[in-house]
Amino acid sequence: MNGTASVTGNAAVAALIERAALPDFEAWRRGVVRLGGCTNPIHLVGTSVLVDTGTGENLRAASSDDFGGRLLIACGNRRSSVCPVCAGVYRSDTYQLVRAGLVGGKGIGAxxxxxxQVFVTLTAPGFGPVHSRRTRTGRILACRPRKADERCPHAxxxxxxxxxxxxDLRLGEPLCPHCYDYAGAVLWQAxxxxxxxxxxLELRRELARRGxxxxxxxxxxxxxxxxxxAEYQRRGLVHFHAIIRADGPAGPGSPSPAWAETGALADAVRSAAGTVRLSAxxxxxxxxxLLRFGxxxxxxxxxxETPGERLTSSAVAAYVAKYATKGAEAAGAVDGRIRRASDLALLPVRAHTLRMIGTCWWLGGLAPFEPLGLRRWAHMLGYGSHFVTKSRRYSTTLTALRTARAEHRAQQQLTALGxxxxxxxxxxxxxxxxxxxxPEAALIAASVREGGGGHGT
Structure with a gap:
């Protein structure tokens, strides 16, 4: 294995040396470096022209030939397991979006x-006992203390x-996979x-009743x-972390009514979470x-933002942003979509994860479950919803943040051109x-990542 890697690495170095002798090497190298180490860039071929809108004059032309034949752009993938560099940008944007809704900024008033405002965690219910890590005052407790002769129907x-x-690799694994309700777990996930x-909807009803x-x-x-x-737990099910804020009728710029104070909002959240039911x-x-929250x-x-407080706005924003770039790989699943049933035999996953994927595939082939797209989302253990969502009035949008960044870079470029x-x-x-x-471009990208470079301008 090491010998094969060494031969591959030597070939890449040789290809890089050969490329360095070509006249367009510097343009090609800049095209790779400007990505900041993105692991899976997209290739574009074409041309563009910078035009003066007043006179119609062509000020500057560019083409993929200026970048060694192809223009490379960052993949933009949000998942850190796919591209740590682009995920870092997504994480930063999510932090700014969340924090703006907590303390203002990005068009939201202070x-x-x-x-x-409350920080809420809604969990999945239990579908069977699993190995877990319990602690108390810094001490690790026994996983599930029971009498030695207590056994399930499967002994x-x-x-x-x-x-x-x-x-511990057993964390999240069922004590008995035959007792565990895999069908219920997958349907809850979906x-x-x-x-x-x-x-x-129920939270709004509850607040209306209280008011x-x-x-x-x-x-x-x-x-x-x-x-x-959404955050994956070790047992393969998601739970939701959410910031919920009460505003006045005009949204963020108006105060909520006096009766809708923080304590009332928190009580209404608990009541609504315990009320919701959905028949699968x-x-x-x-x-x-009958599906419900845990x-x-x-x-x-x-x-x-008071220093020393237990739960600050910055801490909450950082916590949400952290999980915005994670996926089902945190539960031991795979990154890519599963195309065929035969692929299941080759998946490098633990037994519990494989059973959840297999249950997705089995249920997904039955008529009542076809609308759920379970086979499409089998690699996500049945969860096909968005990982990060927000209400329209919460704060700015990721699109607005990306647009602002693109405009800033474009202005920098115009300034450099006079x-x-x-x-x-x-x-x-x-x-x-x-x-x-x-292979030779991958060497340069790896050196950029090791040097800590971000996306170039």
Whole structure:
């Protein structure tokens, strides 16, 4: 294995030396370096022209030939397991988006910092006992203490007296895979996004009831805003972390009514989370499944930016941004979509994860479950909803942040060309021409990543 890697590396070095002798080497190298180490860039072929909008004069022309034959652009993938560099940019953008909704900025007034805000965690229910790590006052406790003779119908022990370390591979694994309700777990996963939607509707109803106003008139006195992220647990199920904020009828710029203070908002969240129910399809095949959130609902007030406070706005924003770039790989799943049933035999995953994927594939082939797209989302263990979502009024958007960054870079480029005082537009035609690196380009990209370079301008 090491010998093969050495031969491959030598070939890449030789290819880089050969490329360095070509006249377009510097342009080609700049095209790779400007990506900041992106691991899977997109190739474009085409041309563009910078035009003065007042005179129609062509100020500057560019083509893929200026970059060694192909223009490389960053992949933009949000998942750190796919591209750590682009995921870092996505994480930073998500942090800014979330923080703006907590303390203001990016077009949101600073007065939102005084609005009622809570940080909520909604978990999945249990589908069977799994190995877990329990601690108390710094001590690791036994996983599931039970009497030694207590066993399930399949003669498996109902308890586990192991004190699991954080890297224990058994964490998240069922004590008995035959007792574990894999069908229920997969169906819960597939409906988690709908459960969240029902939760938000129920939360509005609960607040309207507490405020003594009709549900249809709630928007005249109060509006809810939120931003949420999905995080995979070791057992392969997601739970939601969300910031929920209460605003006045005009949104972030207006205060919420006095009765909708932080404590009332927190109580309403707990009540709504415990109320939501959803019937899963396919009861005639696998039996009825009534889907709900888990009993563990964590609701904590967000305390602003005061130093020493337990839960600050910055800490919450960083926490949400952290999970925005993670996927099902955190639960031991795979990055890519599964195309054929035969692929399941070759997946490098643990037994529990393979059973969840297999259950997705099995249910996905049955008529009642076809609308769920379970085979399409088998690599995500059945979860097909967005990982990061927000309500329209919460704060700015990722698109707005990306647009602002692109405009800033374009202005920097115009300044460098001495054209900052002219009104311009870029007209171009580009087409997709592949993706990835050649071996010699991969060497340069790796050196950029090791040097800590980000996306270039």
């Amino acid at each position: 007065e939102v910092a005084g609005h009622p 498996r022990p109902l308890g586990c007296h192991t004190r699991h370390e954080p890297d 409906h988690a996004g709908r459960l969240w939607h029902r939760f938000v 003594g106003v009709p549900r249809s008139a709630l928007a005249e006195v109060l509006r809810l805003s939120y931003a949420k992220v 399809p396919g009861a005639e095949i696998i039996g009825p499944r 009993a563990q609902v964590d609701v904590r007030p967000i305390t602003g 054209l900052a005082d002219r009104a311009t537009v870029t007209v171009g035609h580009w087409r997709y021409a592949g993706r990835g690196y050649s």
